[in-house]
Amino acid sequence: MTAAAERLRVAVVGVGIGRSHLRGYREVADRFDVVAVCDIDAERARPVAAEHGVSRVVTDLVELLRMDDVDVVDLCTPPHLHFEQIQQVLGAGKHAICEKPLVSSLAEMDELARVEASSGRRIMPIFQYRFGHGIQKLRLLIAEGVAGTPYLATVETAWRRRAEYYAVPWRGKWATERGGALLSHAIHNHDLLCYVLGPPRRLFAYTATRVNAIEVEDCAAATLEMADGSAASLGVTLGSPEEISRHRFSFCGLVAESNTRPYTNSGDPWTFVADSPELSERIAATLAEFRPLPEHYAGQFYRFYDALRESKELPVSLADARLSVELITAMYYSAESHQSVTLPIGADHPRYSSWIPRDAAAA
Ligand SMILES: NC(=O)c1ccc[n+]([C@@H]2O[C@H](COP(=O)([O-])OP(=O)(O)OC[C@H]3O[C@@H](n4cnc5c(N)ncnc54)[C@H](O)[C@@H]3O)[C@@H](O)[C@H]2O)c1
16 A cells, blocks of 8 residues: 555456456445456456456466556455465565465465465455344344353355356366365355354264265255354255355344345344343344444455554454364365364364365375
């Protein structure tokens, strides 16, 4: 960020989901100026850049990284590229924002933390659903002590993906997508569970491929013992004719339930049902103080700007992404070994260097 130009100058790399990022930056245009778009597919990138008023389009990340007037590079490329590209971005003296899944193993995650610490630049993983107003209200109720002891959380991700979705060459394969529904689809809903309750300490998971003819899983279920002692269950399918996402959290003082919109269920409305008239009043009084900030991508970018300016913790940190990668590693290892898995997972775990199940890696 330069003193003269208060806005952060961003380049977006990859114009699939990158288009949603571009819309997000426009919502907070007083903080960000998108100065370049990069995609190896120039035909795809040009109209997207034009739609967002970005005049510079390049097809090579190295060329982009030579530009002096770029502060932040936002990587929206396929997952198997993230680890190398993030390091290239930091090496060029720029901050990196990167789509999920951030990397492909806990070993890569820990390496990135070391690289970031010595770079003087920051890495922000994307978990945009955290900034929906519904889940932010629940976080406020917890912080204000209204919710009390957590008992049970249930998380459902019932989406629909058909064969044409897997026509994109990198999808559905361990080598390039690095996982299935747990990694690519339910990762957000499971991040939201940990955003509210913190990490699990033990889990058991089952995965299956039943919906599409792909290598990776498209159905899964898991039971979790959270570190706070509460219980959680996760259900995932990509074969649901009606698509929903749902979070339901039972606490001593209240039960919180999300709406079921599949892709924006962290936003309003959520219902909060209290255990007593007194708690009902406290919920109403607490929520009356709720200050809505921008949501989703714009919400994460908005907070990123403040965090950089004030040298504060980023709205999504590498530790958050590590927990998400740890959860993935534990679930795949449990499904592969038919055993429960204890967290946290350290360097001595058999899947520390890759969560890809041994049978799949050998195939
Ligand atoms: N946060 C979310 O809700 C969300 C939603 C969808 C996808 N994603 C993630 O975003 C990433 C991209 O997914 P997608 O669905 O947009 O994929 P996509 O295949 O639709 O788009 C990826 C783009 O990256 C470009 N690309 C590939 N290699 C490149 C390179 N070396 N340099 C520059 N551009 C390159 C491709 O040409 C393509 O246009 C994945 O990690 C995915 O998991 C996140």
